[in-house]
Amino acid sequence: KVTGALEVTQEYPSIRPILDLNFAATKTLDRRITFRRDSIGTFTGEDGLVKYASNNVPRFDHDPTTRESLGLLIEESRTNLIQYSEDMTNGQWSIGEVTVTANHTTAPDGTQTADFVVEDNNTSTSLNRIFESVTVGSGTNNTFSVFVKRASEGSPRNVRLLLGCGYGEDNALFNLENGTVHSSGNGGSGQIIEYPNGWYRCILIGGSAEDTTICPQIRLADTSFSETYAGDGSSGLYIWGAQLEQGAFATSYIPTSGSTVTRAIDIAKITG
Numbered sequence: 001k002v003t004g005a006l007e008v009t010q011e012y013p014s015i016r017p018i019l020d021l022n023f024a025a026t027k028t029l030d031r032r033i034t035f036r037r038d039s040i041g042t043f044t045g046e047d048g049l050v051k052y053a054s055n056n057v058p059r060f061d062h063d064p065t066t067r068e069s070l071g072l073l074i075e076e077s078r079t080n081l082i083q084y085s086e087d088m089t090n091g092q093w094s095i096g097e098v099t100v101t102a103n104h105t106t107a108p109d110g111t112q113t114a115d116f117v118v119e120d121n122n123t124s125t126s127l128n129r130i131f132e133s134v135t136v137g138s139g140t141n142n143t144f145s146v147f148v149k150r151a152s153e154g155s156p157r158n159v160r161l162l163l164g165c166g167y168g169e170d171n172a173l174f175n176l177e178n179g180t181v182h183s184s185g186n187g188g189s190g191q192i193i194e195y196p197n198g199w200y201r202c203i204l205i206g207g208s209a210e211d212t213t214i215c216p217q218i219r220l221a222d223t224s225f226s227e228t229y230a231g232d233g234s235s236g237l238y239i240w241g242a243q244l245e246q247g248a249f250a251t252s253y254i255p256t257s258g259s260t261v262t263r264a265i266d267i268a269k270i271t272g
Contacts, residue, residue: 019032023060023071023072024060024069024070024071025069027060027069029058029072029268030270032270033268033269033270034267034268034269034270034271035056035058035266035267035268036056036266036267036268037053037055037056037057037058037263037264037265037266037267038055038056038264039055039261039262039263039264040052040053040054040055040263041053041057041059041073041075041252041263041266042059042109042252042253042254042255043059043060043061043062043073043252044061044062044063044064045062046062046067046069047067047196048062048064048065048067048195048196049108049109049110049195049196050107050108050109050110050195050241050253051109052109058072058073058266058268059072059073059252059266060072060073061073061252064193064194064195064196064201065193065194065195072268073252073266074266074268075251075252075263075265075266076247076251076265077262077263077264077265078245078246078247078251078254078262078263079245079246079254079260079261079262079263080243080244080245080254080255080256080260080261080262080263081134081135081136081244081245081246081260082132082134082216082242082243082244082256082260083132083256083258083259083260084132084242084256084257084258085241085242085243085253085254085255085256085257086107086113086114086115086240086241086242086255086256086257087102087115087257088100088102088115088117088130088239088242089101089102089115092132093130093131093132094130094131094132094133094215095130096127096128096129096130096131097119097120097122097127097128097129097231098117098118098119098120098128098129098130098220098236099117099118099120100115100116100117100118100130101115101116101118102115103115104116104238105149105151105238106197107147107240107241108147108195108196108197108199108201108240108241113240114147114149114238114239114240115238115239115240116151116236116237116238117130117218117220117236117237117238117239118231118233118234118235118236119156119220119231119232119233119235119236120231120233121230121231121232121233121234122230122231127219127227127228128156128219128220128227128229128231129217129218129219129220129227130217130218130239131162131165131215131216131217131218132215132216132242133165133213133214133215134213134214134215134216134244135212135213136212136213136214136244136246137212137246138212140246140247141205141206141207141246141247141248142163142206142214142244142245142246142247143203143204143205143206143244143245143246143247143248143249143250144161144163144203144204144206144216144242144243144244145201145202145203145204145241145242145243145250145253146161146201146202146218146239146240146241146242146243147195147199147200147201147202147239147240147241147253148174148176148199148200148201148202148218148237148238148239149176149197149198149199149200149237149238150176150177150198150237150238151235151236151237151238152235154235155235155236155237156220156221156222156223156231156235156236156237157175157176157177157221157222157223158173158174158175158176158177158182158220158221158222158223158225159173159174159176159202159218159219159220159221159237160172160173160174160217160218160219160221160227161174161190161202161203161204161216161217161218161219162188162204162215162216162217162219163188163204163206163214163215163216163217164214164215164217165213165214165215169186169188169206169214170185170186170187170188170204170206170207171184171185171186171188171204172184172185172188172189172190172202172203172204173185173190173221173225174190174192174200174202175225176200176237177223179192179194179200180192182225183225187206187207188204188205188206188207189204189205189206190202190203190204190205191203191205191250199238199240201241201250203250205248205249205250216242216244218239218242220236220237241253241255251263
């Protein structure tokens with residue numbers, strides 16, 4: 001207990017660090033850092049939307065849900081093997097029991113480029129799906145991701161992603177009503193990330209590919225998680241930003257429009 005004046009006689013030195021790399025707080029690079037990336041790259045901005053950075057421009061990423069600053073984004077090089085990541089009306093995509101309308105609503109990057117996939121009104125149960133045939137290297141892991149949003153309250157509430165041309169491949173089923181992974185199958189592992197305005201990035205991480213040709217599929221599922229159901233011809237899902245990359249985890253979105261695209265490696269270094 002101190003009842004009088006407290007006098008401090010010892011002097012403490014004032015020491016400042018000569019290097020302070022608090023990227024999350026400053027969102028800038030120290031001038032002594034050399035940065036290089038020989039391609040464009042995407043990241044999540046502080047508003048939760050997907051942003052684009054030009055060649056050799058560093059990316060300061062954010063959590064799309066909490067908007068927390070995550071600091072400097074450093075990624076390895078990856079290639080999006082899907083040739084049309086946003087235009088599902090292109091002939092490269094195969095359509096099964098659905099109707100696809102291009103550029104129907106606002107995408108996760110704020111542009112009018114998200115497609116509307118509407119379920120068929122066939123009275124018989126059928127698969128409502130779209131898929132693309134892709135050539136990959138055998139014996140490697142593959143990760144398939146896509147941004148999905150329910151079009152309305154009455155739309156199919158769920159979606160399944162698959163890695164294969166048949167029915168027994170790596171897969172994951174996602175609940176778009178509450179933003180969870182409902183189930184995974186045949187060695188596949190699912191992840192889901194919430195984005196603004198009702199969007200989710202659904203991610204399927206698969207095992208090693210046995211074949212050099214696989215068919216990443218997007219299947220609509222009803223409220224009971226069934227994929228074989230008779231639709232009403234008007235309900236559906238918004239889809240944008242499909243990506244198939246070789247690796248055991250998903251990386252930032254790589255846009256494509258007619259060919260595969262490779263995002264170069266991020267290199268940040270201090271010399272001397």
